[in-house]
Amino acid sequence: MIVIDSPPLENCLGFLALSSYVMTLAPSISRIVFPKYKKAFLPKILLKNRRLIGVFAFLFAFFHGWLLINKRHIDFSDFRTSWIYCQGIATMIIFTVLAATSNDWSVKALKKNWKQLHRLTYLAMFLLTWHVWDKMSGHWTYVTPISMVAILSTTALYFLRLWYEHRAEN
């Protein structure tokens, strides 16, 4: 029998982080995959506030991680911790780097490298799929299926985008 649980606060924060993150990816992916809707209201709004939404993703993820570090006695002096929580920690590092450089000063200072650096965001897609699957298997909450669908469909659309771009280049 499949039983689903109510998500506690820290899981809701993880879910909000993931949702915000997906929202930051949505406009650039949908521009190429669904060019017809490029000028639609939602993609435009998301694109305009992309950095701010990214910072919110970081904030939610930070409090999510913080609460779980306390709740689960996460001990950073044990090297196995880094392995067990590697996806979460790696995503957190990416979010931190991106949030820290999400300002005009960094864009100017890093010039071309800024774009390269911000490509890291796509890596988080795979890390997060792994994170949610690994951590929630066997005890899903109401938000877990939504997270899985959101992150998997974003990944699928991202591949579609790569394929379209590849075709256009040739």
Added chain:
Amino acid sequence: MKSQRSKKRAISLGALMNFIVAIAVFGVGRVVWQGVGLRLSATGLESSHNLPLSAEAVPSIPASHTLDNQGTWIYTVALSPEGSILVSGGYDGQIKWWDRKTGSLLRTIQGHADAIESLAISANGQILVTGSWDNRIKVWDLKTGNLRRTLRHGDDVKAIALSANGKLVASGGTNNKLQIWSLETGQLLHRLPADTWIQSVAFHPGSQTVAYGSQSGQIQVWQLSQSEKPRLLQTLVGHQGMVGAVAFSPDGQTLASGSADKTIKLWNVDQGQLLKGLAGHIAPIRSVAFSPDGQTLATGSQDTNVNLWNVQTGYILGRLNEHRQAVWTVAFSPDGQELASGSSDATIKLAAVHDLAREAIANSPLAHTVPSERESDSQDL
């Protein structure tokens, strides 16, 4: 005009982000620093003013057996009442049955979808109850390993206990409720509010009294009854950090508590008075257990040590210092001859303690009793 506004917005957004990143770096740095600090103190690299005696002054207790849990953190162990079986639970949600004499692994069951932080065996040796971060409590047949019942707790289960008559299960965790279940029917009988997360639970050996320790450092003792509503007997205040462990002495008169404030306290249960404060660990205490004769107390700590104390005098009798990581759980064998301890170093150690404890009392008692600063804070409600 517009560009000025967007410039202003960018500056304030930039400031906000840098502020957030600073908090994040500070937060993560603090956690890492704490970890490193603990490592140094646990390995003796850092001198500690909390430990008045050098490690050599305390007799060390060698482990007679080491059970290898294949790299997985151990959080909880319990021994069957006749003493032949040791059951363990850990990070991977597996329940393992071990032969106490030979140390061989008898059975492994994937009991839960997440870590098992607490388990208990009934006094008649028939039932095993496990509590997990997957929000479930499971009731097993100890002999066959068959699942009898699943109870849904609501959030992470951090502590469970079985009443002496085997009729009630108490569970506590991060939903800030102490839940009392009927083992027979699986019915939830009571939900008692806690001020915060419940970290430890223990039943009185002779009555329907249950105690829990919380994240805030509070201990509450409740009287349960079949016909009436549960009644709060005592609120014991004195610890200055999370109470990770509570245990009643076999005669039911004393409650021992171990805390993140690195002290162990012994309380008179009836009067709600603090009897003694014991200091000898240099990191949070995660487990306490009385020997079956009630004379000795074992404590396991994140400082990687297990200390054995004389309950009467408060002297340290010996120390098992073979674990390499935090010790989460300690349990005496029913005959009091052996002590089992489980750790994040993925091992369970079994040590012969009975003779050593006697010798140590006769030879050189080392005073470690430290009166608590807030002794007068223990309140009788």
